[in-house]
Amino acid sequence: MPTFTAPDGTELAYHDSSPGSGAPLLCLPGGPMQDSAYLGDLGGLAARRRLIRLDLRGTGASAVPADPASYRCDRLVEDVEALRRHLGLDAVDLLGHSAGANLAALYVTRHPGRVARLVLVTPGTAAVGLDTPPEERLAAARLRSGEPWFGPAYAALEEVTAGRGTAEAFGAVTPFFHGTWDGAARERHAENDRQRNGEAAAAYGGEGAYDPPATRAVLAGFDRPVLVVAGQGDVNTPPPTAAAYAALFPKAELAVLPGAGHFPWHDAPEDFTGTVNAFLTP
Numbered sequence: 001m002p003t004f005t006a007p008d009g010t011e012l013a014y015h016d017s018s019p020g021s022g023a024p025l026l027c028l029p030g031g032p033m034q035d036s037a038y039l040g041d042l043g044g045l046a047a048r049r050r051l052i053r054l055d056l057r058g059t060g061a062s063a064v065p066a067d068p069a070s071y072r073c074d075r076l077v078e079d080v081e082a083l084r085r086h087l088g089l090d091a092v093d094l095l096g097h098s099a100g101a102n103l104a105a106l107y108v109t110r111h112p113g114r115v116a117r118l119v120l121v122t123p124g125t126a127a128v129g130l131d132t133p134p135e136e137r138l139a140a141a142r143l144r145s146g147e148p149w150f151g152p153a154y155a156a157l158e159e160v161t162a163g164r165g166t167a168e169a170f171g172a173v174t175p176f177f178h179g180t181w182d183g184a185a186r187e188r189h190a191e192n193d194r195q196r197n198g199e200a201a202a203a204y205g206g207e208g209a210y211d212p213p214a215t216r217a218v219l220a221g222f223d224r225p226v227l228v229v230a231g232q233g234d235v236n237t238p239p240p241t242a243a244a245y246a247a248l249f250p251k252a253e254l255a256v257l258p259g260a261g262h263f264p265w266h267d268a269p270e271d272f273t274g275t276v277n278a279f280l281t282p
Contacts, residue, residue, distance in 0.1 A: 001061055004086035006079045008070060013061035014083060015053040017041065022050040023093065025280065026083065029053065030098025030124065031192075033071065033200035035060040038192055039097065043265030045273045049280060054083055058200045071203035073102050073127070073210070080107050084114055093280055095119040098236070098262065099204065102127035106210075109218040118222075119276055121229045122237045122262045123245055126205055128219065129212025132241045134161035140238040141176050149175050157235065176235040179260050179267025188266070219248045226252035227279040231260035231267065253279070 003013050015036065016024070025045075029036040036053035037060060045051065055062040056076060069075070080103065084092050094115050096104030101123030108115050125132070141157050144150055156172035159165050174189055175181035226249045230242035237245075239256045246252040255275045260267035 003061075004083060006057065006065075006082050008065065008067070010057050010065045010070070010079075011063045012057060012079060012083070013055045015051075015055070017046040017051040017053075024050045024052045024087065024089070025119075026080070026092045026094050027051055027053045028080065028094070028096040028100035028103050029056065029059075030096075030100040031059075031196045031201060032073070032099035032102075032124075032204040033059055033197045034192060035195035038188070038195060040265075042276075043269030043272045045265070045276055048273060048277045052083075052087070054080065056200070058197045059195070068199060068203060069206075071197075071200040072206050072208070073204050074106055074208070076103055077106050077110050081111055081114070084111075090114075091116040093117045093119070095121060095276075096123065097121040099124040099126075101125075102205070102210070105215055105219065108222055109215045112218060112222055112224075115222075115224055117224060117280055118226045119229065119279065120226070120245065122231055122234050122264065123228065123242065125237070125241060125245060127210045127212065127215050128245065128248060129210070129216070130241060130244055132238060136238040136240050137161050137235045140233050140235045143233045144176065147175070147181065149181060173235065176233070177262040179231065179233065179264075185266070188263075216248055220250065222249055223251060225279070227276065228252055228254050229264060229272065229275065230254065230256045231262060231264045232256055232258050233260065234262045234264075236262045 036055050058064045101120045105127040156169040159169045178185040228242050228246040230239045246254040257264045257268045257271045265272045
């Protein structure tokens with residue numbers, strides 16, 4: 001597995017779907033701080049694009065850093081920059097999923113000239129300071145009202161959005177993150193929990209990680225193409241929130257995928273791969 005060295009000496013790993021062929025799409029995982037393995041081939045996108053998945057420090061095959069404070073999102077930006085230099089690329093197409101979109105946004109803020117195209121998939125919004133009203137999440141959830149598990153899950157989501165969420169309630173809303181809550185989705189959810197570095201996740205958005213006004217100011221002047229992908233039924237980043245994120249850029253388009261949740265490459269793979277590939281194709 002290929003590796004490179006971060007500025008602080010930590011050895012980091014990445015996965016290259018087709019070494020030496022085509023312009024790469026550098027993919028930043030969410031979680032936060034989850035093994036990039038959960039991205040897989042992004043619903044078959046690897047058959048059309050060269051995917052490079054970064055294992056963030058302390059996850060996957062990357063080493064644990066000497067300084068746990070280096071897990072903070074803003075400090076990970078230079079790991080991404082080190083990978084770009086290691087690959088010998090003047091600029092990269094960059095994809096961030098969920099919490100990984102926060103890292104992608106901070107990378108754009110610090111290195112705007114190094115990003116050719118930006119893809120934000122069901123993005124987390126902490127880096128840009130966007131809040132999702134509870135009714136947006138509940139409206140997305142009500143699209144699943146015909147599901148047999150809907151009643152208890154919706155009641156739990158009402159508790160969570162009202163600020164009264166317990167650990168049990170947070171667990172009960174899990175089906176809303178998936179377009180289909182079947183055996184395969186349950187297995188993926190369980191595996192995702194095992195692949196996540198809890199210590200790193202706790203530090204990822206720690207105090208000082210984000211400066212939303214400064215980030216938004218840079219994004220407002222970012223003149224490269226941007227694609228924001230939303231799942232129609234995603235309660236984490238509902239379409240109105242995704243639309244508000246897209247509006248922060250001068251050249252952004254929004255794609256809302258029917259039937260998809262927070263992991264649209266699983267829920268609507270053909271729509272997802274077709275949309276992203278078309279955006280990345282000059």
